[in-house]
Amino acid sequence: MNKTAQAGQEPAAEGRHTGDPRTDVATALHQLSTLVHGIYTRISERHDLTPVQARLLCVLLDGPRGMAELAHCFGVEKAALTGLMNRAERRGLAQRSAVPGDRRALQVTLTDAGYQAATAFHAEVSAELDRLVSPLAPDARERFGDTMAEIIARCRASGCADPR
Template identity: 45%
Template sequence: MTETPPGRRLAESLVRLTHLVEHVFAETGRRYDITPQQAQLLCVLHHTQLGMTELSRSLHLEKSSLTGLVNRVERRGLAVRRRDSHDRRECRVALTEQGSRIAVDFHEEVSGRLEELVGDLAPEESGQLTSVIARVLAGAETEPGREGRPDS
């Protein structure tokens, strides 16, 4: 039997970790009656207002898909579209008070659950993992075609 190369083992571990984080994200979203995509939108908009083009890039969605997503969160009273004061043809999407509350609560709960998952790591291991992840993310953000990756 051939041994799996270290790079492949790392990639497989990252994929498994991604699935775990996605599971936590989706499970937490269900508690707030929001889909993972809606949760991601709320998290991206938490401290800012963005135009549809910026949101499309940030969330890696086609404009038609983004329009449907924004329509759904707007109908639920979690976000509103506002005309851009500098360009009346553009609109910016902002969270409502309720949307902001859900974004904060959702983020806190997801963060807490993820912190529990790594709670057994020694402080130096946690620091090393944080540094490595930060380097991987920084490298991904500088690759062509990878601008605007969402933080959450």
């Protein structure tokens, strides 16, 4: 018999608190991540994109990126990124070009079609995520936003994977 059952308590089910604030936050973050990923996947499919293509397009909305930087951002080897870029170029969503002054380096930019796809996808995801948090009171939304911004800033500062 497990300790929870011995104590006469129900085991913690998904969505229920365990009493340990660290576990509660970790569980909630995991569940929120799963929920957001599901939204992202569903909307990417509506836009005839894979989730990774949608992510690439959204990252490129910030401007051109080098292939090495993108590989780091996605946590993949350059060869895997090359495959992703080949597919994006075939679809006319992005293009690679030489970096001025460095013949070996390539930068990636959105095409007009890629920009339109990225902005449409981003707008729909943003609207869906806004609906997700809309029931929160304004002060709770602000605290939630501030907390997320702090976590993201710490992650970027410590060299964690790029949370885009």
